[in-house]
Amino acid sequence: MRVVQVSAHFPPNFVSGGTLVPQRVARAVAAAGHESYVYAGHLDDALAPLTTWTDHDGDVSVRWVVTTPWTGWSDPRNSHNPAVEQDFRAWLHEVRPDVVHVHSLQTLGGSLVTAAREAGARVVVTMHDFWWFCARQFLVDRDMRPCSLVVDCGSCACEVDHDWLARRNAVLAPALEAAHLVLAPSASAARVLVANGVPAEKVEVDENGLTRPLPDAVGTPAGGAGRSLDGPVRFMFAGGQDPMKGIDVLLDAARRLGDRDGWLLDLYGVSGGVDGALGGRARTRPAYAPDELDAVLSEHDVLVLPSVMRESHSILTREALGAGLAVVCTDTLGPEEAVVHGENGLVVPAGDAEALAGAMVRFLDDREWASRTVGRGAIVPVRDFEDQARGLLATYERLHAAGSEPAADAAGTDRPRIERVAFVVGIQGAPLRYRAHLPAEALRLRGVETTVHHYRDPAARDAALGADAVVLYRVPATRQILDLVAEVRAHDATVPVLYDVDDLIFDPELRGQVDGLAGLGDAELELWWRGVARYRTTMEQADMFIGSTTELCRHATAVTGLPARQFANGVGTLLARASERALGRPRKGGPLRIGYFSxxxxxxxxxxxxxxxxxxxxxxxxxxxxxxxxxxxxxxxxEAVAPRVRRLPFVPWHELPEVLRDVDVCLAPLTGNGRFNEAKSAIKWLEAALVETPVVASPTEPFREAVEQGRTGFLAAGHEDWVGALDALLDDVVLRRRVGSLARREALLRWSPHLQGQVYLDNLHAAAAIVRAEGPRSGSTWEPVFDDEPWSAADAFVEAYEVPARRSRVPAALRSNGLVRGAAAARRVYRRDGAAGLVRKVVRRAAKRRAS
Incomplete structure (x- = not known):
């Protein structure tokens, strides 16, 4: 095989952990008897840009191209460099490689991936960092604050501004699609890639291997075991002056230790004096040479990695553990895979000096635990480079054996195309947002055209007739909607019709078992249950049911026979960005706060x-x-604690993150009928998680699916569980911060819009496959219940999916329209009094009209 490594920088011109990997891989390829080449950027102010030459690193041929002018993250040619691409294409024509393994591409440009594929090579991309989504590479903003792990869910200004970043990424995305395989240095980094839209089927984990000697066995350190902690705890930091490595956060944390004795802190690679407030316990040291690492590690007990940058991997973490040190690291991905919190170290939120100080204090105050932790060593297996090299060679051979292009997937070629989806909706507020606007947004990120229309909107008919799939969300049956479904099927019998609802409001057999209806009068109650029958009538027309929870899907299939698929309520970009803005400020000062929001x-x-x-x-x-x-x-x-109880009004969804941010623990209790509770989604956990507020919740199935006990939240089944969880969180700032931080991560990485779009698209494909194989649903024994509600643009209103401006969003010409005012009033009543309150108001108004 002819194998090419592509790297923006390469030794000896530029030496770092990221550049040593492609060098070692290139040498391993040559040692295995293959032809090994490198195409690398070169930094040298004395040479003209685009100067090229070839030299050799042993049996490896290295083609250099000078890229010095384009190292700036904001330079357009950092991500797209046509001149380099032209040279690369000409060079590929000479080399004719079988496999091209792309590493870092800053200054070279993402289009080199496309060029390699068009040259007939199989293309592997290793994302050593997050440059493909973040121009600054490490998902940290210019103020040294960690950015959203899912870039589309954040508003980071990056190196210019967020709109610039979006345009940059839109140019890079097609280039990445040309890769046959995308490798991540850790499993956590792989999750980030997939959550940002890299197809999961393309992503594999290829952990960086250590070239240093490894411990004989996992859990047995290479040296330093059994060190006494009777004296001062010896902390060390080796990140140098780069603020991304967290030196400022560490110094802030060290100051918070105050006048405590019993600790020392060595700062390697840090120049200048250290704040005198540290009482001489911290001292700067020159950076150590690689062959000095063993001696340095042997002089310390705890390695502190306070990075604010996201680390796709961390070799130093593994080396320190192997030498018997404990590690305090931030939740920056790669280090966490080697540090098991509480066993061989501690993990704290990035950029949080208070939590970092708390972790350091634990080593000082709990010497019994600290003695067990220091010397514990690596608990998870640590890979060596020889194993990594063997794995990569096997990957190259596998890709090469597949030929220049893979054979077409027979199953995939027959898959129905879903390019346009019409959502027709029957409710406003949060349900509309979670069940229609968010899936519509997620599908758009997957390249699917979507529309959202009210069920009385005449435009809904054209949208449905032009769609590849029609989703009816919480639409009550009307003569017009039933006719529309029939018309869609007459127009194209292969178009699936799906029904989506997020509550148990489709089964009249549950009469008398529904919570929250006790305050309704007889007329109001009858109207509510007629609404249930109308929902069921529309649902019976569908080919598939989509529900927010497992219990909803089970019950839908049980009562209708419909196939059902789950689509959990997930993360939308607007709420995620509002949450990130709320996270940009500290919690308001004052006492600890427990919050419950209805x-x-x-x-x-x-x-x-x-x-x-x-x-x-x-x-x-x-x-x-x-x-x-x-x-x-x-x-x-x-009343007994009334002075400490604060009542807050209902706030719009886009303002909720600001409120949730200021409580320390959020509650999500559920009681009453178990079936209905199991059908309710875990939105309360999701919304609090986005602002890193830990949640204690009832252990219903949706919460059990969302929450990892003690890690991303707490589940409480009874009184003692609630008290215990609250006590644990209120007692321990490190626990609160860690649980909140991990909850936010899980919310983003499990339910990001990119992932949600794929889930919804899979559901639509499944429905289309059923319709294609079996034809549209027919033969329901349900007795239809419907009303006559003629199409009317004036009566059709869909609450916009946007963060409203402070001034009225309704044009002046429409503000006098009674229907618009009525829709706005109905939204206010729904938000204030819920569905039951809205029903009461509608019934009372109807009664007044009849009386007049």
């Missing part, structure tokens, strides 16, 4: 189930406040 008037019983546990905690902690938001009627028992 979106409708139907959650009084839920609160009552947890109120005794909250009161017990508050009585034991006279400094703790309780924040109650939205619609809620607590019992008289709260």
């Amino acid at each position: 979106g409708t008037t139907t959650h009084d019983a839920d609160w009552a189930s947890v109120e005794p546990a909250v009161l017990e905690v508050m009585h034991a902690r006279p400094d703790v406040e309780l924040w109650l938001g939205g619609h809620l009627k607590p019992t008289a028992a709260l």
